Amino acid sequence: MAVKITDLCINCDSCIDECPATAIVSASDSPVNGDTTYVKPEKCIECADSTMPKCSDACPTEGAIVWDMPYTAEFEAHFVKGHESGLYAIREHKKNGIMFPSVSPKPFREAISIATRQAGVAVAG
Numbered sequence: 001m002a003v004k005i006t007d008l009c010i011n012c013d014s015c016i017d018e019c020p021a022t023a024i025v026s027a028s029d030s031p032v033n034g035d036t037t038y039v040k041p042e043k044c045i046e047c048a049d050s051t052m053p054k055c056s057d058a059c060p061t062e063g064a065i066v067w068d069m070p071y072t073a074e075f076e077a078h079f080v081k082g083h084e085s086g087l088y089a090i091r092e093h094k095k096n097g098i099m100f101p102s103v104s105p106k107p108f109r110e111a112i113s114i115a116t117r118q119a120g121v122a123v124a125g
């Protein structure tokens, strides 16, 4: 990832059109639970070239968007394990190789510490 949407989300969908990476889908299109707006970690680029993540700028709900681990090889187990527990939808593609972070890592903000990510600190809008 990335960033992650929590169960504080009110499903207003304000963040979806703001995402430059088309990484966010509405709850009804969520590949994991269908209850909450979902960020695809394999697409999120943390808006690394912007001042702040666009989704958090658009979000009216404090705590709905939190930091998650970088989508890099170092944290592959985090995302694969999350897939097994239904948190993420990381899967193998038949034709396009695989979307695992070790194969297709995404940009992330080095200024956001691992401790902050592990703690799931809210992304400030």
Ligand code: SF4
Pocket (backbone or CB within 6 Å): 002, 003, 018, 019, 020, 021, 022, 023, 024, 039, 043, 044, 045, 046, 047, 053, 054, 055, 056
């Ligand atoms: S941080 Fe940026 S790329 Fe990631 S979900 Fe939010 S708007 Fe999209």
Ligand code: SF4
Pocket (backbone or CB within 6 Å): 005, 008, 009, 010, 011, 012, 013, 014, 015, 016, 037, 055, 058, 059, 060, 061, 064, 065
């Ligand atoms: S803008 Fe915030 S509250 Fe609205 S859908 Fe996105 S994460 Fe949820």
